[in-house]
Amino acid sequence: MTLLRRQFLQLTVGASLTPILSTVASAEAYPARPVRVIVPYAPGGPADILGRLTAQKLSEHLGKQFYIENIGGAGGNLGMAQGARAAPDGYTVLVVPPNIIVNPAMYDTVPYDPYRDFEPVTIAVTSPTVLTVHPSLAVQTVKDLVALIKSNPAKYSFASPGTGTPPHLIGEHFRLRLGLDLVHVPFNSAGLAVGSTLAGHTPIAFTSLPPAVPQIKEAKLRALAVTSKLRSSAIPDVPSMGEVGYPEIEGEGWFAFIVPTGTPKDVTTQLHREIVKIIALPDIKETLATLGFAPVGNTPDEAAALFRTEGVKWAKVIREAGIKAP
Known part of the structure; x- marks a missing residue:
């Protein structure tokens, strides 16, 4: 092979590999x-806890710091607005609950569009809602509770x-679908809602699992059902709404990573690859379970589809119940 031909081949091969090498270098960067x-x-809330657990592992796995920035206010709207305005360069990630798609139906205006301004990475975890009652109520099942409420109009309330929040919307869905005269009493956290039911002030509660589980296990609250499709491993003896004859009363909280x-x-x-790997780690799974979370780790397309179906579902409940942001 002549020297000229060898040089030509080297140049040609080098040129053809340059885009590939550049792409690899870019991805690795x-x-x-x-x-x-x-x-x-x-x-301190569930989104913050999940974000910190995941950020720590991402930092370890990818060699650069993933740091949490809490931007509270307006039901999450302020932080989500900052995320929507951020440069789409991979250096801003958000951890969000269903409020991302619920708030536009509940507020007159919101400073972001959940579908145009963001792309889901994954629904990382779900968090079941549990229906509990004070033990003084003479009910053992959801059917008993429905009958009690119907026979005593305007007497009962739920926390x-x-x-x-997802538990509030599920409670309203329960009220609307079954035609119940039931008053909603909102609190600033699931812990406060559970405390009110423990004290008997609001004898019924729809809340997330973590603050309710210890009270259920100590028989200080009676759990009638979880509103997820399946039972929760945290309280495996408690049936799902579907099992007790109310499959239409379904819903749960979830937390997504979006960009x-x-x-x-x-x-x-x-x-996506790293977050799915992280939530599958044995120590993380154990920690998530104690917090009442179930790992999901679905694809971006699956997460986007859930955003849209959940948005339609809960917007309908919000309209029918006349819910407005406080």
């Missing part, structure tokens, strides 16, 4: 600097962690 993880709520629209596809793919 992420993250090249710290990544902000916005939690649109105050520290929730707050207006627009601003336009974030590079390879970055979203990498984040």
Whole structure:
């Protein structure tokens, strides 16, 4: 082979490999600097806890710091607005509950569009809602409770962690679908809602699992059903609504990781892969279970589809119940 031909081949092969090598180098370069993880709520809540657990592992796995920035206020709208305005470069990630798709139906205006401004990475976990009652109520099943409420109009109320939260919306769905005269009493957290039911002030409660489980196990509250499709491993003796004859009363909280629209596809793919790997780790799964979370880790397309179906479902409940943001 002549020297000229050898040089030509080297140049040709080198040129053909350059785009491939550049792509690989680009993918390997992420993250090249710290990544902000916005939690649109105050520290200490479930979104914050999940965000911190995941951010710590992402930092370990990817070699750059993933740090939490809590931006609370307006039911999550302030933090989500900042996320929507962030550069779509992979250096802003958000951890959000269903409020991302519920708030537009509940507030007159919101400073973001959940479908145009964001792209889901994954629904990381779900958090079942549990229907509990004070032990003084002479009911053992959901059917008993429905009969009691119907025979005593305007007498009973239910507690929730707050207006627009998944437990509140599920409680309203329960009220509307079964035609019950039941008053909603919102609190600022699931813990406060559970406390009110423990004291007998609001004899019925729809709440997330974590603050209710210890009280259920100590028989201080009676759990009638969980509103997820399946029973919860945290309280395996408690049936689902479907099992007790009310399959239409279904819903649960969830927490998703999302990024601003336009974030590079390879970055979203990498984040998805790592987050799914993290929530499957034995120690993380154990921690999540104690918090009442069940790991999911679905695909971005599956998460996007859930956003839309949940948005339609809960907007209908919000309209029918006349719910407005406080």
